[in-house]
Every structure is written in C-alpha cells, then in structure tokens.
Amino acid sequence: MRYAMVIDTKKCVGCSDCVVACQNENRVPIGYCRDWVIEHAKGTFPNVSIELRSERCNHCENSPCVRCCPTGASHYEDGGLVKVTRQECIGCGACVQSCPYDARYSHPDGFVDKCTFCHHRLQEGKLPSCVSVCPTECMYFGDLDDKESKVYQLLQNRNWKVLAPEVGTKPHVYYLI
Amino acid sequence: MNKSRREFIKLSAIGAGGLVLANPLLNAMIGQVNAAEPMDASKIKRFPTYCEVCFWKCAGWVYTDEKGEIWKIEGNEDDPHSNGRFCPRGTGGLGMYNDPDRLKTPLMRVEENGMQTFKEVSWDKAFRFIAEKMNKIKEESGPESLALFKHGSGGAHFGKLFKAFGSKNITAPSYAQCRGPREVGFNTTFGSNINSPEPVDLENTKCLVLIGNHIGENMHNSHVQEMSKAIDRGATIITVDPRLSTAASKSKYWLPIKPATDIALLLAWMNVIVSEELYDKKYIEQYAYGLEDLQAHIVDKTPEWAEKITTISADVIRQTAREMAFHAPATLIHPGRHVTWYGDDTQRLRAMAMLNALLGSWGRKGGFYFPEKAKVPSYPHPGYPPVNWTWKDHLDGTYALAGSSIANVFVDMSHPDNESDYKIKGWFVVGTNLISTIPDTQRTLEAIQNLDLLVVVDTMPMEITGYADVILPECTYLERYDDMRVSPNRFPNVAVRVPAVKPKYLSKPSDWIVRKLAKKLKLSKHFNYESYGEVIDWQLKQMGSSLAEMREKGVLKMERKTPMFIEEDDYHEFGTSTGMIELYSLDLEMEGFDPIPNYTPHPEPPQGFYRLNYGRAPMHTFGRTANNPNLNELMSENCLWVNPFVAADNNLENGQEVWLKNQDGVVSDFPIKVRVTERIGKDNVYMVHGFGRANKKLKRSFGKGISDTQLVTNVMVDPVMGGTGMRGNFVSFVTDKPESEVIS
Ligand code: SF4
Ligand code: SF4
Ligand code: SF4
Numbered sequence: 001m002r003y004a005m006v007i008d009t010k011k012c013v014g015c016s017d018c019v020v021a022c023q024n025e026n027r028v029p030i031g032y033c034r035d036w037v038i039e040h041a042k043g044t045f046p047n048v049s050i051e052l053r054s055e056r057c058n059h060c061e062n063s064p065c066v067r068c069c070p071t072g073a074s075h076y077e078d079g080g081l082v083k084v085t086r087q088e089c090i091g092c093g094a095c096v097q098s099c100p101y102d103a104r105y106s107h108p109d110g111f112v113d114k115c116t117f118c119h120h121r122l123q124e125g126k127l128p129s130c131v132s133v134c135p136t137e138c139m140y141f142g143d144l145d146d147k148e149s150k151v152y153q154l155l156q157n158r159n160w161k162v163l164a165p166e167v168g169t170k171p172h173v174y175y176l177i
Numbered sequence: 178m179n180k181s182r183r184e185f186i187k188l189s190a191i192g193a194g195g196l197v198l199a200n201p202l203l204n205a206m207i208g209q210v211n212a213a214e215p216m217d218a219s220k221i222k223r224f225p226t227y228c229e230v231c232f233w234k235c236a237g238w239v240y241t242d243e244k245g246e247i248w249k250i251e252g253n254e255d256d257p258h259s260n261g262r263f264c265p266r267g268t269g270g271l272g273m274y275n276d277p278d279r280l281k282t283p284l285m286r287v288e289e290n291g292m293q294t295f296k297e298v299s300w301d302k303a304f305r306f307i308a309e310k311m312n313k314i315k316e317e318s319g320p321e322s323l324a325l326f327k328h329g330s331g332g333a334h335f336g337k338l339f340k341a342f343g344s345k346n347i348t349a350p351s352y353a354q355c356r357g358p359r360e361v362g363f364n365t366t367f368g369s370n371i372n373s374p375e376p377v378d379l380e381n382t383k384c385l386v387l388i389g390n391h392i393g394e395n396m397h398n399s400h401v402q403e404m405s406k407a408i409d410r411g412a413t414i415i416t417v418d419p420r421l422s423t424a425a426s427k428s429k430y431w432l433p434i435k436p437a438t439d440i441a442l443l444l445a446w447m448n449v450i451v452s453e454e455l456y457d458k459k460y461i462e463q464y465a466y467g468l469e470d471l472q473a474h475i476v477d478k479t480p481e482w483a484e485k486i487t488t489i490s491a492d493v494i495r496q497t498a499r500e501m502a503f504h505a506p507a508t509l510i511h512p513g514r515h516v517t518w519y520g521d522d523t524q525r526l527r528a529m530a531m532l533n534a535l536l537g538s539w540g541r542k543g544g545f546y547f548p549e550k551a552k553v554p555s556y557p558h559p560g561y562p563p564v565n566w567t568w569k570d571h572l573d574g575t576y577a578l579a580g581s582s583i584a585n586v587f588v589d590m591s592h593p594d595n596e597s598d599y600k601i602k603g604w605f606v607v608g609t610n611l612i613s614t615i616p617d618t619q620r621t622l623e624a625i626q627n628l629d630l631l632v633v634v635d636t637m638p639m640e641i642t643g644y645a646d647v648i649l650p651e652c653t654y655l656e657r658y659d660d661m662r663v664s665p666n667r668f669p670n671v672a673v674r675v676p677a678v679k680p681k682y683l684s685k686p687s688d689w690i691v692r693k694l695a696k697k698l699k700l701s702k703h704f705n706y707e708s709y710g711e712v713i714d715w716q717l718k719q720m721g722s723s724l725a726e727m728r729e730k731g732v733l734k735m736e737r738k739t740p741m742f743i744e745e746d747d748y749h750e751f752g753t754s755t756g757m758i759e760l761y762s763l764d765l766e767m768e769g770f771d772p773i774p775n776y777t778p779h780p781e782p783p784q785g786f787y788r789l790n791y792g793r794a795p796m797h798t799f800g801r802t803a804n805n806p807n808l809n810e811l812m813s814e815n816c817l818w819v820n821p822f823v824a825a826d827n828n829l830e831n832g833q834e835v836w837l838k839n840q841d842g843v844v845s846d847f848p849i850k851v852r853v854t855e856r857i858g859k860d861n862v863y864m865v866h867g868f869g870r871a872n873k874k875l876k877r878s879f880g881k882g883i884s885d886t887q888l889v890t891n892v893m894v895d896p897v898m899g900g901t902g903m904r905g906n907f908v909s910f911v912t913d914k915p916e917s918e919v920i921s
Contacts, residue, residue, distance in 0.1 A: 010408060010427065011405045011408050011409065011427075013393035013394070013401060013405075013423050013795060014393075014423060014795065015264060015265050015393070015396055015401075015795035015796065016265050016795065016796050016811045017262075017263070017264055017265035017268055017795075019265070019811060020265045020268040020269040020796075020807055020808070020811070021249075021268050023807065024248065024249035024250070024268065024269075024271065024807075025249055027248075030806055030807065030810060031810065041854065041855060041856060043855060044821075044855050045421075045433070045820060045855045045856070045857065045858055045859075046421075046431070046433040046858070048421050048855040048856055049421075049426060050421065050423075050426045050856070052423070052426075132261075132262070133251070133252075133262055133263065133268060134262065135262050135263075135264055135396070135398060135401045135402050135405070136393075136401060136402065136404075136405035137262075137402070137405060137406075138405065
C-alpha cells in the first residue's frame with residue numbers, strides 16, 4: 001500500500017476550505033495550519049496564467065524529517081504515512097528545520113505537528129478532511145499500488161508534477177497540471 | 178431626538194461605560210483546545226442546520242464535542258446546495274459563534290456627563306423603550322412610518338412583527354444594491370425571475386459564459402462545484418472580465434474587456450449569431466417576439482464596431498459567438514449576481530437574457546432549468562391588519578418594473594429632503610450593515626440623523642450599531658431555530674436549522690426577540706408559540722414529516738410535479754405580457770425605456786485616476802466575516818491590485834500602503850497594501866469588498882484594508898428599477914498619510 005494525494009490545479013479555486021476544514025477536524029489552534037494554499041502567476045497582462053494549489057506535508061518516501069528526529073517520534077506508518085508520536089516528541093524542532101516544504105510547525109503544547117493524511121479518518125474508512133470538504137473535488141486520495149484507484153489512473157492519464165523533485169524526497173502528494 | 182444626539186458613539190467609550198469587556202472568560206483565547214487530548218467519539222453529537230454565513234444557505238451538520246462545544250461543521254450529502262461539502266466560510270462558521278467581539282448584551286444610547294455612550298440594559302428595559310417609541314411613531318404618523326431593513330433568516334421574524342404592527346415598509350439591500358437588475362432584465366425577457374439559487378444547469382452545460390461573474394471567488398457553493406465538474410468534462414468557459422479572475426484563469430477564452438463596455442460586446446455577439454443565422458431557429462420561431470426588430474437594431478453592431486469600444490478583437494468576438502452557437506442550447510450565459518454596476522444594468526442583463534434566448538438555452542438542458550419549490554403551510558395566525566400606504570405610494574409609478582422594494586428609496590423616504598407625504602421615522606436594521614451595503618454613506622447618515630428611532634439587531638458590532646438608539650444582540654445561526662429553508666431548486670426540498678448550542682452571553686434568537694417585543698406591543702396573538710421549534714414541527718407534520726425526523730435527516734427532498742425543461746413537442750407559455758420570449762420588450766417600451774438594449778458610453782477615468790473595481794474573496798462574505806477568527810486568519814485585509822505599469826507610473830511598490838482619493842475628493846479612512854500584479858489591466862484597480870471596518874470593537878478587522886463603499890460616492894441609479902450602479906468611481910493614490918485620517 002502506498003498512500004498518495006493527487007491535487008488537480010486545473011480545478012482548485014484557491015478557496016482555502018481545505019485549510020479551515022483541517023484546522024477544525026484536527027483541532028489545529030488558531031494561528032497555525034497543517035495545509036495552505038499557494039497562487040503562482042506567470043506572464044504579462046493580458047497573457048497571464050495562474051496556478052493555484054493546496055500544499056501540505058508530502059509524506060515523502062525519503063523523508064529528511066524522519067531521518068533527523070533524535071527520538072524516533074517522527075516515523076513511517078503503513079502506506080508510507082509520515083507521523084509524529086506526540087508523547088515521544090521533545091519539541092526540539094530539528095524536523096521543522098529539515099523539511100524542504102516547511103510543512104511542520106511547533107504546536108503551542110510543546111510538540112511538532114503537521115498533516116497526518118488524517119490517519120484517524122483513514123482508519124474509520126473516511127477520506128482525509130481536506131479531500132472530503134473541497135468544493136471543487138480537486139483532491140483525490142488513495143493507494144498507488146492499486147491500479148484501479150482513481151489516484152493511480154489520474155497519474156497515468158494526466159500530466160503531473162511533485163514539489164521540489166530536485167531535493168530527492170520522493171513526495172507522495174502529486175499535482176495535476 | 179435632536180441631531181447632535183445621534184453621533185457615532187466612539188466604541189472605546191463603551192469600555193469606560195463598564196461593559197463586560199473586563200471579564201477574562203469573555204476574552205479567553207478562542208479555539209484553543211488541547212490537541213493532545215483524544216476525543217471521546219461516543220460523546221460527539223450532531224445537529225442539522227443550514228448555513229447563514231452567506232445567502233446560499235447550504236444544509237449541513239454541526240458537530241459538538243465531549244464538552245458540548247462546537248467542534249466542526251460539515252455539509253449534508255442530501256443537500257442540493259452543498260452536496261455534503263461546505264465552502265470555507267461555512268466550514269469556518271463556528272468562528273461566528275466563538276468570536277469574542279460578539280454583541281453580548283442589549284445596549285442603549287444614554288447621555289452621561291454630556292457624552293453619549295452605550296449602556297448595558299436588560300432585555301426588558303430595551304423592549305419597553307422600543308415599544309414606547311414605536312407606539313409614539315404610530316400615534317403621530319401611523320405604523321407605516323416604521324421601516325425594516327433586513328437580511329438573512331433573523332430578518333424574516335421581524336418581517337412578521339412589522340406586518341402585525343401595520344407596516345409593509347420592509348426592504349433588503351440585496352435587491353437594489355445587488356441582483357435587482359437581473360431580475361428585471363430576465364423577467365422582461367422570459368417573464369420569470371432568476372431568484373436564488375440561480376436555476377442555471379451548470380451540471381450539463383457545454384459552454385459557460387461569465388460576464389464579470391467570478392465564480393470561485395464568489396463561493397456560491399453548488400455553482401462552484403458544478404463549474405469544477407464542467408472543467409472536468411472539458412466544457413468551454415468564456416470569461417469576460419477586466420481582471421484575470423480565478424474563473425478567467427480556468428477559461429478557454431478570457432476577454433479582458435475595457436470596463437463598462439459589456440453591452441457593446443453583447444450586441445456584437447447577437448449581431449454575429451443573427452447575421453450568420455446561428456440562432457435556434459425552431460425555438461425562436463415558436464417562442465420569440467420581436468426578432469425582426471432585433472435584427473434591424475443590431476445590423477450595424479458588428480464585431481468591428483464593438484472592437485473599437487471593448488478592445489476585444491473582432492475575430493475573438495466572432496469566434497466566441499460561433500463557439501456559443503456550436504454548443505447551444507447547452508450554452509449558458511450566466512446571469513451573475515451582483516450586477517449593479519453602471520446604472521444601465523437592467524439593459525445589460527436584458528442583453529444577456531436575449532443572448533440566452535437566441536441560443537435557445539432558457540428551459541433547456543445545459544442552460545436554465547425550471548426550478549420547483551416546496552410548499553410549506555404557514556403557521557396559523559389571525560391575519561395582518563391592512564396598511565394605508567407603502568413605499569410604492571411614495572414612488573408614484575417610478576421604477577414600476579422593480580419587483581421588490583428598493584432600500585435606497587427607504588433612505589430617501591427617511592431623509593430630511595423628502596417632500597412627499599410618505600415619511601419614514603423609525604428603522605429596524607436586522608442583520609445588514611447599511612453603512613457598507615448602501616452606497617453614498619453620507620446620505621444614509623443624514624437620514625439616520627432624521628430618525629426618531631433606530632434599532633439595530635445583529636450578532637456583531639458592525640458600523641451601523643454605532644448609530645443605534647438600541648442594539649439588540651442576536652445569537653448566531655448555530656444557537657437557534659429558524660424558518661425552514663425553502664428555496665427553488667432542481668427538486669423541491671426543505672432544510673431545518675436547530676440549535677446545536679445554547680445562545681452565548683445574553684444574546685437571543687430573533688424569534689424570541691420578536692415574541693417578547695410583540696408582547697409589549699400587545700401583538701402576542703400573532704406569535705402563538707413558546708419556541709420556534711413548535712412552528713417548524715407543526716409545519717413538518719402538515720407535510721408528513723416531523724422535527725424529530727428532520728433532526729436525523731436535516732433535508733427533506735420531494736418529487737417534482739412539472740418537467741424540468743421544455744419538452745420537445747410541448748408548448749411552453751412564458752410569463753411575459755405576450756406569453757412569448759420578448760426580444761422586443763413591451764413592458765420596457767410602455768415605461769418609456771429602450772425596448773431593445775443600446776450601448777451608451779460611460780465616463781472614463783480622468784488623468785491620474787483609475788476605475789475602482791471590487792469583488793469577492795472565497796473565504797469571506799462581504800463585511801460579515803472580516804472579524805471571524807477562523808476566516809480572518811485566511812485573509813485579514815484586502816489589498817489593491819495594481820498593474821505593474823500603473824505601479825511604476827505612480828512609484829508604488831508591492832506591499833506599500835496607500836490611501837485612495839476618489840473623484841469627489843473622498844479619501845479612504847485607512848490605508849491598503851498595494852499588490853502589483855499582471856492579473857489586472859492599466860485602467861482599473863481592484864479590491865475585495867468588505868474590509869476597512871471602522872468600528873474599533875471589531876478588534877481583529879478594525880482598520881484593516883479599505884472599504885470600497887466609502888469611495889463609492891458617484892452612484893448611477895438605474896432608471897428602470899432604482900438599482901444603485903457603483904462601478905463608476907475613480908481613484909488616485911495618496912502615498913503620505915492624510916492629515917484628517919478619521920478614526921472612529
Ligand atoms: S478546498 Fe479545494 S478548491 Fe479550495 S483551495 Fe483547497 S484544494 Fe483548492
Ligand atoms: S490530510 Fe488531514 S491533516 Fe493533512 S492537510 Fe488534509 S485535513 Fe489536514
Ligand atoms: S456557500 Fe458557504 S457560506 Fe454560503 S451558505 Fe454555503 S457553506 Fe455557507
């Protein structure tokens with residue numbers, strides 16, 4: 001099993017619903033977030049285009065954060081999820097520094113927090129909160145090892161990219177372009 | 178009340194007056210939950226609601242946690258407005274409940290040591306004061322002299338109180354300041370209004386045409402969802418907008434039109450479709466009145482003619498017209514929503530309606546469907562007394578085609594310069610911040626000075642509360658019952674709202690406020706129930722359901738009774754006077770207006786000025802949400818979109834703060850940050866509406882960004898229906914802090 005999130009930038013409207021839904025679902029304190037939305041504009045008026053995309057932890061296959069964690073709090077779970085065990089986290093912030101995507105934050109309660117792919121929801125057979133709220137349904141979640149899955153199909157049939165491929169982290173969040 | 182008595186009370190004075198601000202509980206950090214604590218799933222409860230963060234009224238579920246506090250809000254999967262997915266504002270709706278700046282207790286204007294201030298009073302005292310003033314107005318000038326400005330479901334309860342009291346002078350700025358022209362433009366063409374939600378079949382459209390309509394930035398939930406599906410299906414999107422809106426960025430064709438020239442483009446599109454005989458011949462022959470008149474009218478409105486006006490090349494005009502015709506009748510010229518732009522808006526919307534007519538899209542799959550609405554019996558009451566006059570008498574035939582009351586006319590009727598016999602002496606303002614919803618704030622304030630009574634009902638200390646005699650704190654939609662949502666849709670349906678939590682502070686639901694006030698006014702017989710839940714339960718039982726059932730379902734869907742589209746060999750009768758689609762409007766002709774739209778040039782920005790355009794951001798609903806802790810965090814101020822050339826010409830840098838000065842010399846209260854972007858052209862600047870809140874009590878949003886309304890002093894009134902055109906204002910940049918910066 002290889003969990004992946006596929007996000008269609010052609011449909012995302014940048015509404016940030018994914019951000020609010022995640023904050024509520026995961027009780028992220030006001031002022032912090034596990035996901036965020038980027039707008040990138042190219043060209044000059046009137047030949048201009050934009051890309052909108054929702055970003056979060058990439059649940060990298062080759063994660064610098066897991067490697068640098070001194071206590072083992074940052075670890076892999078089944079399906080390639082990268083998670084932090086709160087009780088083991090000493091809040092040193094090494095992982096926050098090591099993440100090339102700036103996906104982690106220091107929670108005011110003294111541990112490091114970030115996107116979990118809503119592991120608690122996956123265990124209940126639900127989709128991640130951001131995926132299930134997105135009004136444009138531009139986010140897809142599934143198992144890349146399953147050739148029938150929508151995520152697998154989309155990556156077969158559409159152009160895609162990952163963020164900062166040059167750093168070699170092998171992200172599991174893909175963007176359709 | 179004499180003039181000097183209605184100053185805007187500086188809200189810092191409230192603290193001195195001893196309001197509950199000092200209570201640390203009320204100022205406790207919001208949304209702070211110990212995230213390390215796991216939640217006890219067995220203690221989680223859910224309650225049905227429909228969202229009140231905007232007018233889309235999506236039905237959903239409010240979840241409360243083990244402490245009985247609101248945890249999250251999600252969409253109801255059976256609801257056609259949300260399809261189980263709320264927009265960011267609805268998802269963040271719990272911020273309305275948690276906002277520590279909420280109105281917490283009834284407040285009354287008093288004079289202390291020669292200074293006006295608000296004082297906390299009991300509900301009973303507030304009601305006694307209001308009832309006394311209402312009765313006095315009734316004795317002196319009749320009950321009709323009381324007017325209600327309302328928005329949202331709280332306002333509906335007050336509407337009943339007004340009718341029971343003897344006044345039908347009830348209005349909402351959502352008509353003349355927003356969607357009114359499209360209702361008249363489409364009604365004079367098809368004999369039907371558009372209403373809300375718009376009956377557009379985005380689900381099946383093959384070609385979507387957006388004219389200044391920025392779906393995706395306006396988060397009209399189901400339409401955003403359906404547009405996204407249209408993108409998936411590869412539908413053609415044509416967007417006409419001087420700015421690269423989000424929708425424009427997803428379009429096959431983006432037409433960056435010169436602002437205020439849309440009617441020329443629409444006429445040229447019709448010219449191509451008619452002259453190339455691309456229109457739906459069978460449909461037009463069967464249903465349309467006035468094709469020959471239209472033909473003669475547009476014969477010279479060629480793409481070449483329009484290119485000179487709109488700056489859109491004749492080739493693109495032809496190409497897009499042909500593409501629309503290719504996909505017809507599944508081509509949808511979306512009517513939009515906020516359409517009060519230049520004062521000839523009814524005519525522009527009519528041109529859009531006529532283009533739809535030529536393409537045969539009204540009543541056709543992929544165009545417009547015929548909505549159906551559930552029939553909900555009204556709760557028994559003794560009937561309302563007759564009224565002697567309404568706003569229509571004051572107008573005496575002017576704006577005869579307006580289908581709803583005109584909020585700005587109510588301001589006129591309250592203004593000291595009103596010479597008619599129909600004068601308004603007191604206002605109730607429920608859930609609408611007239612300071613930023615009605616343009617020409619100065620005039621609104623003059624009218625306010627002239628009132629004997631101003632009661633404001635709101636959840637938040639919006640600017641209008643500062644001018645009130647009495648402020649009544651309404652609880653949020655999460656804390657109350659309301660009327661069921663009954664809106665026209667593909668299938669008739671109703672949705673219920675029940676309280677998920679108890680009202681915070683001393684706030685109360687509008688139905689309670691109205692019942693208690695009615696008692697003081699001896700009108701209790703009209704409000705014969707103890708809780709609004711009883712009313713809904715009674716209604717649902719008449720419909721074969723019950724409140725208990727609806728607590729589990731949230732939404733009740735019913736079968737349609739009539740076809741959703743015009744059927745092939747059926748004959749459809751339109752609601753116009755001819756019973757046909759009027760390409761030539763007899764109603765407009767009779768009222769002395771152009772029966773077929775004409776393009777008239779609008780003034781251009783003077784040297785050194787830029788047209789002020791404004792719009793929406795997906796995470797905010799006008800000024801209502803600017804202070805919402807969850808949403809404020811996503812966007813805490815608006816910024817000014819400026820083209821790089823304009824920035825260079827004016828020595829502006831990205832992120833720099835500027836003040837704006839309009840053509841009438843009005844300078845913004847607050848500065849706004851410049852956003853240099855290629856997404857906008859050189860003749861206009863753009864900002865999101867709803868910021869620049871001027872009430873200090875809105876701690877999070879006070880002074881953040883600019884209120885566009887403040888700069889809209891040139892109001893171009895639509896002669897057909899009285900709408901207030903607001904896009905003819907021009908601004909220049911002020912880079913040094915102006916001396917007279919007003920901080921209220
Ligand atoms: S909720 Fe969906 S459309 Fe909105 S910003 Fe997030 S990914 Fe984009
Ligand atoms: S998957 Fe869950 S935790 Fe991750 S960004 Fe989405 S909602 Fe937040
Ligand atoms: S569109 Fe958003 S804010 Fe409006 S009613 Fe629906 S969820 Fe609420």
